[in-house]
Amino acid sequence: MRDRYDPDLEAWCVQAGATNWHAYSHLYPLSGKALPGGSCYSVGLGGHITGGGYGLLSRQSGLTVDYLYAVEVAVVNADRTVDLVVATRDDPDPDRRDLWWAHTGGGGGNFGVVTRFWFRDLPAPPERVLITARAWKWPDFTKESFTRLLNAYGEYFADHQDPATPAGRLFTLLTLNHRANGEIGLIAQVDADSDAEDDPGVAAMRAFLKKVDGDRVPDSHPMWSSAAEHAAIPGAYKPRLMPWLTATQALNSSGENRCGKYKSAYLRKPFTKRQITAMWDYLGNTHFENYDNKEAVIQIDSYGSAVNDPPHDTASPQRDSILKMQYQVYWQRPSDDDAGDEAKHLAWIRETYRATFAATGGVPVIGENTDGCYVNYPDTDLSDADWNTSDQSWHKLYYKDAYTRLQRVKARWDPLNIFQHAQSIRPPADI
Ligand SMILES: Cc1cc2nc3c(=O)[nH]c(=O)nc-3n(C[C@H](O)[C@H](O)[C@H](O)COP(=O)(O)OP(=O)(O)OC[C@H]3O[C@@H](n4cnc5c(N)ncnc54)[C@H](O)[C@@H]3O)c2cc1C
Structure with missing residues (x-):
């Protein structure tokens, strides 16, 4: 990739074949700026940005697409000729402006092939961050202490949504692994100038840990095994100060390639009692007790703050959630021709998700407590009446009311519907 500042567009240009890691390792040294994107090094910007990518800096700085100024897209015309179109946020042409907008969360593979992104007014990342990584042993939990942990976690983020405060910038990942893993993990990061007791970042981290890791939950210990797609950092049981880029690198797990299935949910409010019970049950306590996959997890990310302003x-409409849930399961296939235990892993993630959102048709509907799903964790089950028994379609769950405008963009820029997949934006006549 060639990152460079483009004086004509007054923006940093990043090529679409770059990965998250390129953006951190190349763009940051060159510009002193960072995309507030995901922590997994191998995620490609082509899909990540177009779906509205987020990461550990997002409570501080918002979504990656909040800084997207322009896109260059190869589009296919009605006569099958191809044009390379540059579309900007303030484009005088409303159709091109719409094409830019559609790439701020409309999802990849819908309108054409993006070849370049330009970002304007990107934030500088914090120079230093405080990182904490802890784990609790599953056998130490009772349903009551598990409930207290989830209640405390939800309440903390309901109460801390101001990005002007360290508590509002603190980003965390709670990894509720299936019992087979042996542990539940927690990673937290906040910007801090020093590790002095009176540093505001240190104080915010201390208050957070007191809330979720106090004496009402089992004793925690250093995290020795990876937490979902994040590497273990056993040396950070006690909060550790490190340069932001070092922390980003430390969290970046580089496990083997494997198969996986994701599901997601935006939460506007702390968990309901019913949701907590379902998670307790399906993480191996009363259901799937003999499931032996260490890599089956409900990961709960902090959310909101700057994202919500x-x-x-943009075409990323979930802007008042406090938590974002990622259901993940990974497995190895014995060979390309042999799916192995795929059915067993899919059963776990499907049934766990359905149980969590049983009150709303098996999915996190746009409603009082939940606000739909993240298009970057695409889930074809949302289109399946066996798994989505709500009255909300897959496109409502991803895009809310933005879908109609996305369809108009589709009709204008991909009139032959060349770019399509199981959940691509449908041309208007095709709804
Ligand atoms: C291990 C892991 C960790 C993740 N962590 C995060 C995270 O922290 N934060 C987060 O927000 N998301 C995260 N994600 C989700 C990630 O953002 C999406 O999977 C994203 O779509 C990946 O983009 P890709 O280009 O690598 O994938 P691909 O599978 O190649 O593409 C995804 C979609 O985008 C389309 N696409 C790709 N490139 C282009 C292009 N140049 N032009 C037009 N369309 C294109 C493809 O056709 C496809 O429809 C994670 C995913 C994984 C697997």
Whole structure:
């Protein structure tokens, strides 16, 4: 990839074949700026940005697409000729402006092939961050202490949503692994200038840990095994100060390639009692007790703060959630021709998700407590009446009311519907 500052567009240009890691390792040294994107090094910007990518800096700085100024897209015309179109946020042409907008959360593989992104006013990452990584042993939990942990976690983020405060910038990942893993993990990061007791970042981390890791939950210990797709950092039981880039690198797990299935949910409020019971049950306590996969996890990310105050109109409409849930399961296939235990892993993730959102048709509907799903964890079960028994379609769950405008963009820029997949934006006549 060639990152460079483009004086004509007054923006940093990043090529679409780059990965998250390129963005951190190349763009940051060159510009002193960072995309507030995901921590997994291998995630490609082509899909990540177009779906509205987020990461550990997002409570501080918002979504990656909040800084997207322009896209260059190869589009296919009605006569099958191809044009390379540059579309900007303030484009005088409303169709091109719409094409830019559709790439701020509309998802990849819908309108054409993005070849370049330009970002304007990117934030500088914190120079130093405080990282904590802890784990609790599953056998130490009772349903009551598990409930207290989830209640405390949800309440903390309901109460801390101001990005002007360290507590509002603190980003965390709670990894509720299946019991087979042996542990539940927690990673937390906040910006801090020093590790002095009176540093505001240190104080925020201390208050957070007191809330979720106090004497109402089992004793925690250093995290020795990886937490979902994040590497273990056993040396950070006690909060450790490190340069931001070092922390980003430390969290970046580089496990083997494997198969996986994801599901997601935006939460506007702390967990309901019913949701907590379902998670307890399906993590191996009363259901799937003999399931032996260490890599089956409900990961709960902190969310909101700067994400909930977007500077522009984007196609990422979930802007008042406090938590974002990622259901993940990974497995190895014995060979390309042999799916192995795939059915067993799919059964775990499907049934666990359905049980968590049983009150709303098996999915986190746009409603009082939940706000749909993240298009970057695409889930074809949302289109399946066996798994989504709510009255909300897959496109409502991903895009809310933005879908109609996305369809208009589709009709204008991909009139032959060349770019399509199981959940691609449908041309208007095709709804
Ligand atoms: C291990 C792991 C960790 C993750 N962590 C995070 C995270 O922390 N935060 C987060 O927000 N997301 C995260 N994600 C989700 C990630 O953002 C999406 O999977 C994203 O779509 C990946 O983009 P890709 O280009 O690598 O994938 P691909 O599978 O190659 O592409 C995804 C979609 O985008 C389309 N696409 C790809 N490139 C282009 C292009 N140049 N032009 C047009 N369409 C294109 C493809 O056709 C496809 O429809 C994670 C995913 C994984 C597997």
